[in-house]
Amino acid sequence: MRNAEDVAARKGPAATLEALYRAEYVGMVRLAFTLIGNTAESEEVVQESFVDISIRLDDPDTTIREPGAYLRSIVVGRCHSLIRRRRVMQQHPPEPPADLPASAELLWDVLHVLPEHQRVAVVLKYYGGYRASEIARITEQPAATVRSHLRRALATMRKELTP
Amino acid sequence: MSRLDEQIDRDLGVIAERVTPSPDAWAEIQQRIADRQPEQDTEIIMLTENTLTRRRWPLVAAAAAVAALAIGAIALVNRDDGTEQPADVPEPTPTIDLAPEPEAETADVEFGSGATPADLPFAGRGDGSSVDPGRYTTDLLGVDVAFDVPRDLYVVDARPGTVVLLGLLQGELGVDEYTLDNGVFLSMSRVAGWSTPEESLSPNNVGSIEPYDIDSWIDSNGLVVSLDEATEVDGREARVVQVRVSQDSESAPGCETAWEPCVYTDAIAADLNGVRDWALGANRSDRRYLVTIEGSEPLLIVAGGGDGSVWFDEFEDELMADIELGPDAPPLGYTAPASIIGARAPDSTETGDAPGDDTAGETEQAATDDDAGASTVDDATALLDGWVDAWNSGDEAAVADLFVPDAVLITPDGRERVGQAAGDYMASFVPMFTRLSRTSDGVDAGSGAYSFDVEWKSEFQTDERVLVITEVEGQLRVMDEQLP
Numbered sequence: 001m002r003n004a005e006d007v008a009a010r011k012g013p014a015a016t017l018e019a020l021y022r023a024e025y026v027g028m029v030r031l032a033f034t035l036i037g038n039t040a041e042s043e044e045v046v047q048e049s050f051v052d053i054s055i056r057l058d059d060p061d062t063t064i065r066e067p068g069a070y071l072r073s074i075v076v077g078r079c080h081s082l083i084r085r086r087r088v089m090q091q092h093p094p095e096p097p098a099d100l101p102a103s104a105e106l107l108w109d110v111l112h113v114l115p116e117h118q119r120v121a122v123v124l125k126y127y128g129g130y131r132a133s134e135i136a137r138i139t140e141q142p143a144a145t146v147r148s149h150l151r152r153a154l155a156t157m158r159k160e161l162t163p
Numbered sequence: 164m165s166r167l168d169e170q171i172d173r174d175l176g177v178i179a180e181r182v183t184p185s186p187d188a189w190a191e192i193q194q195r196i197a198d199r200q201p202e203q204d205t206e207i208i209m210l211t212e213n214t215l216t217r218r219r220w221p222l223v224a225a226a227a228a229v230a231a232l233a234i235g236a237i238a239l240v241n242r243d244d245g246t247e248q249p250a251d252v253p254e255p256t257p258t259i260d261l262a263p264e265p266e267a268e269t270a271d272v273e274f275g276s277g278a279t280p281a282d283l284p285f286a287g288r289g290d291g292s293s294v295d296p297g298r299y300t301t302d303l304l305g306v307d308v309a310f311d312v313p314r315d316l317y318v319v320d321a322r323p324g325t326v327v328l329l330g331l332l333q334g335e336l337g338v339d340e341y342t343l344d345n346g347v348f349l350s351m352s353r354v355a356g357w358s359t360p361e362e363s364l365s366p367n368n369v370g371s372i373e374p375y376d377i378d379s380w381i382d383s384n385g386l387v388v389s390l391d392e393a394t395e396v397d398g399r400e401a402r403v404v405q406v407r408v409s410q411d412s413e414s415a416p417g418c419e420t421a422w423e424p425c426v427y428t429d430a431i432a433a434d435l436n437g438v439r440d441w442a443l444g445a446n447r448s449d450r451r452y453l454v455t456i457e458g459s460e461p462l463l464i465v466a467g468g469g470d471g472s473v474w475f476d477e478f479e480d481e482l483m484a485d486i487e488l489g490p491d492a493p494p495l496g497y498t499a500p501a502s503i504i505g506a507r508a509p510d511s512t513e514t515g516d517a518p519g520d521d522t523a524g525e526t527e528q529a530a531t532d533d534d535a536g537a538s539t540v541d542d543a544t545a546l547l548d549g550w551v552d553a554w555n556s557g558d559e560a561a562v563a564d565l566f567v568p569d570a571v572l573i574t575p576d577g578r579e580r581v582g583q584a585a586g587d588y589m590a591s592f593v594p595m596f597t598r599l600s601r602t603s604d605g606v607d608a609g610s611g612a613y614s615f616d617v618e619w620k621s622e623f624q625t626d627e628r629v630l631v632i633t634e635v636e637g638q639l640r641v642m643d644e645q646l647p
Contacts, residue, residue, distance in 0.1 A: 021189055029188075030179035039182050043191075050192045051199055081621075097181040104174040111175075126168070127175040132427070144363055147427055158167050 013057035020067050021050065027128075028075050034123045035079040037094025037112065045082060049074040072128075072138045076120060083116050103161075110160045118153035121146050294318050294328065301326050304351055306462055307489025311482055316349075323495040325352040348467050349482070353460045353494040354453075358429035359383040370431035374460050377404060377453055384428050385409055389448065396464070397488040400455040408445045430463070450479065459493040540605040543613040543632045546639075547601055551617075554599040559590040570639035585641075596621045605632075614644075 025046065032042035052074050056064055064070050096108040111119055117139070124135045132150065136143040185191065281299050294316050300309040303323050312328065320327035327350040356370025357380035372379045381388060381404065390405035412424040425444040443449060447467065454462040464486070466479045546565075553561035563586025566572060572585035580588050596619040603616035612633040619626040631642040 021192065025188060026184055029184040030182050033182040034175055034179050042182065043185055043188065047188060047192050047195055051195045054192075054196050055199065097178065100181070101174075101177060103170065104177040107171065107174040108178060122171065123175065126171045127179055143427075144429065154167065157171065161167065161170060 013054070016057055016067055017050065017054050020053070020071060024068060024071055025050075028071065031072075031123065031128060032075055032079055034111070034127050035076075035120060036082050037096075037108075041082060045078045046075055049078055069137060073140065076124070076138055080116065080120070106161060107157075110157055114153050114156060115149075117141075118149045118156070121149040122153045122157070125150060301351075302489075303495065304353055304462060305459070305492045305494040306456060308351060308462075309487040311485050313482060320350075326350065348465075350463075350465045350467075352430070352463050353456075354430045354463045355460050355494075356431040358431065360426065360428070363427055363429040370429065374430075375453065375455070377402065377451070380428075380430075381406060384426060384443075385412060386443065390450070394452070396452055396454045396483060397486055399488055402453045403450060404453075405448050405450045406443065407448045408443050410445050412445065452483065454488070456493075457491045459491065462488070540607060540613050542634070544601075544605050544615075547605075547615055547617075547630065547632060551599050551601055554593060555597075557593060557597070559593045562593055563587055563590040565589075565639070566641075570641065573640065573642040592619070596626070602627075 028046045028049070029039075029042050032045045033039060036042060036045070049071060053064070053067060053071050056070070057067070094112065096105050100108065111122065114122065120139060121132075121135055124130045124138060125132075128135075130138065132146045133143045135141075135146045139146065281297060294312050296312055298309060298311050300307060301321065303321060303326055305324075308326075316328040318326070318328050327348065329348045354370075354374040356374055357372035357377065358370040359372065359380075360383060362369040362371060372383065385408075386406040387409050388404055388406055390403060392403060394401050394403045408424055408426050410424065412426060428443060449465050449467045452464040452466075454464065456462055464483070466482070550562065550565050553565075563583065566580075566582055566586035566589070568582050570582065570585060572580045572588065574580070574588075598618075598620040600618045600620075601615055602618050605613040605615050608614045608631060612631050614629050614631045617628050617630050619628065629642075629644040631644060633640045633642075
């Protein structure tokens with residue numbers, strides 16, 4: 001398979017990071033944006049996540065079997081941290097991007113009132129295209145918990161989004 | 164996909180597309196790396212001109228459609244969706260020689276050819292390793308299993324207690340459409356208990372149905388049985404059932420459209436330290452072989468594919484006919500703590516003494532069981548409390564020393580680290596998680612294992628975990644278990 005794991009095995013950490021950047025950066029920023037709603041913070045989160053994984057890649061005693069999966073976990077974890085920090089600072093949910101279509105703006109509003117774990121599960125499932133078992137890996141939760149988050153989130157969203 | 168699914172999918176895409184990442188991102192990352200390591204020369208990797216089309220991120224290729232069948236059994240790849248890269252997003256021409264795709268091989272394997280089987284490559288749990296057609300053996304299930312791989316498949320999970328192979332019978336990674344015929348899987352695991360539907364939704368990995376009582380599992384999940392008969396697998400007593408979901412079942416979220424309705428269902432895999440879960444659909448079947456292992460948990464072999472697919476018609480019967488099993492033996496290693504498997508303390512007396520067998524693996528297992536319980540809950544508590552103190556004083560060396568020279572750390576991803584590597588790994592978290600607390604008394608989990616609830620706190624987050632501590636013949640094993 002053509003992925004960062006192959007590159008890691010063949011080319012070493014610098015090339016792995018570069019391959020990871022090419023494959024994941026844009027998607028990661030967009031994923032982070034759907035979770036935290038701010039472009040600058042999304043880039044900050046993802047860039048710092050790349051720094052984290054760079055350090056791990058450079059560590060000769062550490063083997064990262066799946067850099068892509070590891071990166072996704074770091075990004076989601078950092079988004080969690082940011083959301084919690086906002087909560088502690090009692091910041092308001094982010095404003096939606098300008099000129100969103102009405103239905104997307106409604107989704108934005110619903111998304112940002114969902115509990116954090118539910119929001120993460122929904123974004124990873126629908127934007128990321130992940131299945132519950134993958135989301136479980138990324139968020140380090142049991143798959144059953146993820147499915148429970150999804151069920152509850154979808155129940156809420158169905159109520160709020162369906163006319 | 165329901166209208167709600169479509170709406171969420173579409174509008175999330177609209178939202179995400181509003182973001183245009185900085186064209187200087189790569190340089191900024193390099194600068195951040197340099198800032199973190201001021202004492203080192205940092206190689207600045209130059210990227211070249213952008214000519215790549217945008218890769219839709221992340222697109223789960225056809226293998227992933229199959230992979231929803233089994234936890235962690237997912238192959239993730241990027242697919243070029245043919246849309247143009249936004250002008251200000253840096254995705255340059257690759258300068259890296261990527262590994263060539265494995266050449267497709269035909270499926271004209273001679274089954275049961277008597278060739279010496281190769282060891283199944285260890286893949287851990289992840290995107291998978293390609294396996295060429297041939298005969299393989301695995302010792303990850305307690306009972307050695309040799310089997311034929313009929314064509315190129317992917318090993319996506321191969322850890323103590325579980326082996327999962329996935330394959331596409333048509334196409335290759337990157338195909339767009341999943342069909343009922345193109346996805347197959349073969350999973351093997353040791354079952355310690357089956358979950359009811361309610362238990363499958365529980366975050367606590369509970370499986371209250373006894374492992375040989377597959378009827379209760381079928382009934383509780385309302386499954387439709389199209390085959391149920393006694394059989395043999397390599398001379399062992401076995402039972403095979405072919406099950407699917409009823410068309411009038413309520414579908415669980417996240418189903419493949421072609422499978423709807425579908426349900427998720429779990430079994431507890433004792434030495435996997437968690438659950439093995441499957442999605443079962445109305446339009447394809449699982450054929451489940453429950454093989455009796457004397458004095459221990461059954462071996463479960465699940466072959467899944469579309470009804471009428473070439474998998475069932477041509478491969479599956481022959482594969483099962485040619486499976487060879489080693490002597491009866493208990494699952495490997497880990498025994499889940501009672502608190503995780505629904506307060507059913509594992510029976511440590513049912514292990515490791517299959518008559519007439521003297522394999523190294525069994526001898527080792529028997530020794531493990533005989534010596535289990537050498538330490539007490541007080542010993543384990545004192546050990547943990549001392550380590551907690553070291554952690555909270557920021558003493559990374561002392562944190563690491565717990566594992567030196569040969570203690571084993573098992574992390575939630577199933578990886579094992581030993582000795583200094585384990586110590587260094589844990590010590591690396593000391594600066595981030597500055598506070599560690601033991602939040603429960605030790606729970607006797609049987610077989611000399613004690614589980615403790617702990618809490619790691621960083622500035623921004625709290626991680627609640629379970630540490631399972633076992634000492635066998637003086638060797639410490641610490642399992643770090645994630646809780647929701």
